[in-house]
Amino acid sequence: MRATFTQEQQDIGRTVGALADADRGTARAAWSGGWRAPAGDGPLLRDFGLLGVPEPAGGIGSSLIDLLVAVEALGGRLVPSRFPAHAAAVQLLCGDERSGGPLPDEVLDGRRVLTAAVDVPGSSGWADAVPVDPLVRTLVPYAAQADGVVALGPAGVWFADPVRVTERQSLDPSVPLADLTVAAPERPRPAGTGPLRAALVVAAELCGVAQGAIDLAAEQARTRRQFGRVIGSFQGVAFPLAEAATARKAAWDLTLYAAWAVDTGHPDAGVQVHAAKAAAGQAAVFAAERCIQVHGGMGITMEADPHLFLRRAFVLDARCGRGSWHRRRAGELRIRARRAVRG
Amino acid sequence: MDFADSDTDLAFRHEVGGWLDKALADVPDQEELTQDEREHWSRVWQDRLCAGNWAGLSWPTAHGGRGMDALAQAVFNEEAAVRGAPYPLNGVGMMLAGPTIIAHGTDAQQARHLPGILRGDEYWCQGFSEPGSGSDLASLTTAATRVDGGWRINGAKIWTSNAHNASRCLLLARTDAAAPKHEGITYFLAPMDGFTVRSLVMINGDTEFNEMFLDDVFVADDDVLGGVGNGWTVALTTLAFERGSMALNLWVWARQAVDRLIDVAVERGVADDSAFVDAVGALQCDAEAVRIGSMRMLGESRAGGVPGPETSALKSLWARVVQNANRLAVQLDEAGGVLVDGDGAAARMRRYLRARAHTIEGGTEEVQKSILAERVLRLPRSR
Ligand SMILES: Cc1cc2nc3c(=O)[nH]c(=O)nc-3n(C[C@H](O)[C@H](O)[C@H](O)COP(=O)(O)OP(=O)(O)OC[C@H]3O[C@@H](n4cnc5c(N)ncnc54)[C@H](O)[C@@H]3O)c2cc1C
Numbered sequence: 001m002r003a004t005f006t007q008e009q010q011d012i013g014r015t016v017g018a019l020a021d022a023d024r025g026t027a028r029a030a031w032s033g034g035w036r037a038p039a040g041d042g043p044l045l046r047d048f049g050l051l052g053v054p055e056p057a058g059g060i061g062s063s064l065i066d067l068l069v070a071v072e073a074l075g076g077r078l079v080p081s082r083f084p085a086h087a088a089a090v091q092l093l094c095g096d097e098r099s100g101g102p103l104p105d106e107v108l109d110g111r112r113v114l115t116a117a118v119d120v121p122g123s124s125g126w127a128d129a130v131p132v133d134p135l136v137r138t139l140v141p142y143a144a145q146a147d148g149v150v151a152l153g154p155a156g157v158w159f160a161d162p163v164r165v166t167e168r169q170s171l172d173p174s175v176p177l178a179d180l181t182v183a184a185p186e187r188p189r190p191a192g193t194g195p196l197r198a199a200l201v202v203a204a205e206l207c208g209v210a211q212g213a214i215d216l217a218a219e220q221a222r223t224r225r226q227f228g229r230v231i232g233s234f235q236g237v238a239f240p241l242a243e244a245a246t247a248r249k250a251a252w253d254l255t256l257y258a259a260w261a262v263d264t265g266h267p268d269a270g271v272q273v274h275a276a277k278a279a280a281g282q283a284a285v286f287a288a289e290r291c292i293q294v295h296g297g298m299g300i301t302m303e304a305d306p307h308l309f310l311r312r313a314f315v316l317d318a319r320c321g322r323g324s325w326h327r328r329r330a331g332e333l334r335i336r337a338r339r340a341v342r343g
Numbered sequence: 344m345d346f347a348d349s350d351t352d353l354a355f356r357h358e359v360g361g362w363l364d365k366a367l368a369d370v371p372d373q374e375e376l377t378q379d380e381r382e383h384w385s386r387v388w389q390d391r392l393c394a395g396n397w398a399g400l401s402w403p404t405a406h407g408g409r410g411m412d413a414l415a416q417a418v419f420n421e422e423a424a425v426r427g428a429p430y431p432l433n434g435v436g437m438m439l440a441g442p443t444i445i446a447h448g449t450d451a452q453q454a455r456h457l458p459g460i461l462r463g464d465e466y467w468c469q470g471f472s473e474p475g476s477g478s479d480l481a482s483l484t485t486a487a488t489r490v491d492g493g494w495r496i497n498g499a500k501i502w503t504s505n506a507h508n509a510s511r512c513l514l515l516a517r518t519d520a521a522a523p524k525h526e527g528i529t530y531f532l533a534p535m536d537g538f539t540v541r542s543l544v545m546i547n548g549d550t551e552f553n554e555m556f557l558d559d560v561f562v563a564d565d566d567v568l569g570g571v572g573n574g575w576t577v578a579l580t581t582l583a584f585e586r587g588s589m590a591l592n593l594w595v596w597a598r599q600a601v602d603r604l605i606d607v608a609v610e611r612g613v614a615d616d617s618a619f620v621d622a623v624g625a626l627q628c629d630a631e632a633v634r635i636g637s638m639r640m641l642g643e644s645r646a647g648g649v650p651g652p653e654t655s656a657l658k659s660l661w662a663r664v665v666q667n668a669n670r671l672a673v674q675l676d677e678a679g680g681v682l683v684d685g686d687g688a689a690a691r692m693r694r695y696l697r698a699r700a701h702t703i704e705g706g707t708e709e710v711q712k713s714i715l716a717e718r719v720l721r722l723p724r725s726r
Contacts, residue, residue: 002344002345002642002645002646003344003345003346003638003639003641003642004344004639004642004643004645004646005344006344009344063344065344214720218720218721218722221720221722222721222722222723229723230722230723232716232720232722232723233722233723233724233725234725235709235712235713235716235725238712238713238716238720238722238725239709239712239713239716241716241720241722242711242712242713242715242716242719242720243712245656245715245719245720246656246659246660246715249632249636249653249656250628250629250632250636250656250660251632253632253635253636253639254628254631254632254635256344256635256639257346257631257635257638260344260345260346261346264347271627272631274624275624275627275628275631278624278625278628279628279632324621326624327621327624327625327628328617328620328621328624329624330623330624330627330628331619331620331621331622331623331624331625331627332620332624334601334605334623334624334627335605335608335609335614335615335620335623338602338605338606338609339605339609339614342606342609
């Protein structure tokens with residue numbers, strides 16, 4: 001067992017972290033004038049497109065964890081790059097090794113930017129059950145800014161032609177969200193573990209958001225003084241942040257393990273992914289709420305950053321199956337497994 | 344990052360499993376036993392571990408151990424816990440006393456104390472906490488005064504697990520009342536002949552821990568571990584081993600608590616209620632996080648690192664899962680847990696009440712949080 005990051009994974013974290021640092025503040029910029037591609041968007045799509053792509057899909061043997069390390073680094077700085085959404089769409093296509101063959105070069109080298117259409121209006125889970133209107137999807141990120149859509153339906157996944165795109169008002173303007181009506185698939189391919197893979201991309205970004213919120217909150221707790229001392233010396237301030245750090249660690253560990261389980265075809269993969277997505281959403285929302293609290297009145301202003309973490313956390317928690325839905329799925333699968341053991 | 348057992352790990356797991364299956368064949372399910380019966384089996388189990396040469400699994404071969412690493416110990420403990428093995432009665436000896444003596448003891452001390460632990464004929468207890476010093480352990484006041492050839496010790500210790508079975512004590516006492524509180528402490532490997540041990544009844548009726556009174560107890564110079572005045576440093580070593588050994592079992596207990604909860608719910612026909620399913624989903628997240636976090640911690644230590652403050656996060660998560668699962672299990676009982684005349688209901692309530700200690704023993708929940716605040720979040724000391 002080598003349950004440690006490889007040298008390569010550490011390098012990915014550092015490189016993407018440096019790109020992301022240069023793009024700090026771009027989430028805020030979207031508040032005036034809407035979303036614009038951050039500087040790192042192009043390089044990320046071009047140079048990191050093979051991360052996490054299995055070999056039959058055209059990859060070079062990079063593991064899903066490699067990709068998640070990159071996405072987590074982006075989440076920590078709230079970089080509004082299309083890369084995570086594109087990567088989730090690619091992963092959605094990578095769930096069944098026997099079908100499809102390699103993905104088109106222009107997808108893997110980022111010339112054709114994809115987004116994933118997974119969530120169904122009025123339902124908290126992803127589209128693996130037959131929805132009321134089988135061809136409408138919601139919460140699709142960067143729909144207008146992408147060149148293609150990968151849709152998930154009960155029959156599988158497919159490159160979908162949007163018949164109608166309705167831009168919605170996103171809680172987080174740096175992540176535009178749209179409702180899509182897509183054309184019926186001609187030949188969908190089996191989704192396999194695709195939805196699980198896509199959900200993990202979102203979970204990893206949530207873990208990043210949680211970390212970013214915790215870092216910002218801790219910075220404030222170390223510097224802001226009241227009653228003659230820094231507020232981080234009050235346990236009422238410090239302990240909830242310790243809880244946030246614990247929840248974030250739990251979520252990240254769950255996410256990494258789930259990625260390993262999916263990549264290695266572990267029979268547990270499903271329940272692990274559901275647990276990871278649920279825990280990541282909860283950790284990110286909790287951390288962002290605490291971050292606002294630690295900032296006092298400043299935390300309630302548009303001008304300060306804490307609310308940006310909360311907005312991103314909410315959007316990601318809702319996407320690719322809502323956190324509450326994943327939690328229930330994790331519970332159902334856990335109970336089912338125990339019943340099977342007991343006979 | 345790879346969570347799979349290597350071929351050697353797998354082979355070892357197989358060897359361990361084979362031995363355990365045989366050694367556990369006549370051992371009953373511990374959960375349904377009285378405390379006396381459990382202690383009996385804990386003693387039997389300790390003897391079998393020693394006879395099977397497992398007691399020093401992760402001790403260096405130079406000290407009579409098998410020289411295997413922490414992961415091997417983890418695999419052993421995991422396989423044992425999964426099979427519901429008893430808790431060995433000399434856990435303090437194998438997991439705390441032995442490793443601390445290996446780290447800080449003189450050759451003579453190692454030669455004197457280690458074989459007894461491996462053979463299983465000397466049991467140890469951990470005499471750290473005092474009535475006036477719990478979380479603030481360094482404020483301890485048990486006093487050792489210099490006498491010819493050693494020290495005369497007076498004071499009281501409390502919450503000492505298993506003192507009623509032990510003959511040696513890892514004892515902290517103040518040897519210099521004038522020194523700053525961390526510097527005046529000395530660590531003794533004390534024989535317990537002169538100790539008065541009185542058992543304390545826990546809220547669930549069990550008597551796992553004790554109070555100990557030391558009235559003019561003599562401890563020889565030979566039994567000072569790590570030098571006079573260095574007790575705090577040595578104690579930190581013991582506490583580090585305590586945290587390290589935790590990760591080896593915790594996750595299994597967390598999973599078993601959730602398993603038992605589901606079994607009760609199935610029995611009561613409520614396992615499909617959405618509120619219950621949601622609760623299990625949340626417990627599953629925490630329980631798996633303990634397991635995976637433990638694997639990552641072991642991975643780090645195998646790669647040469649030392650377990651960091653993350654162990655505090657694991658302990659917190661573990662305590663929460665076990666407490667919440669056990670609370671839910673009693674609440675599912677017919678009368679909400681308050682009629683304890685049935686065996687099953689009584690056992691569930693006993694476990695629930697025992698689990699309340701998980702946020703107190705081994706460093707309270709609040710202390711774990713303050714460790715995280717200081718060492719992970721780099722906030723100022725709040726204690
Ligand atoms: C089942 C069990 C077995 C044990 N076995 C052993 C053993 O074998 N050997 C041994 O030496 N000890 C043992 N202990 C003792 C254990 O280590 C102590 O109980 C623990 O360290 C807490 O100390 P205390 O009980 O004095 O509580 P206190 O330290 O008095 O704490 C009381 C409450 O105040 C809180 N508190 C204290 N200080 C702070 C602070 N600065 N900030 C915030 N909150 C604070 C605590 O978290 C706790 O909630 C055992 C305890 C239990 C329950």
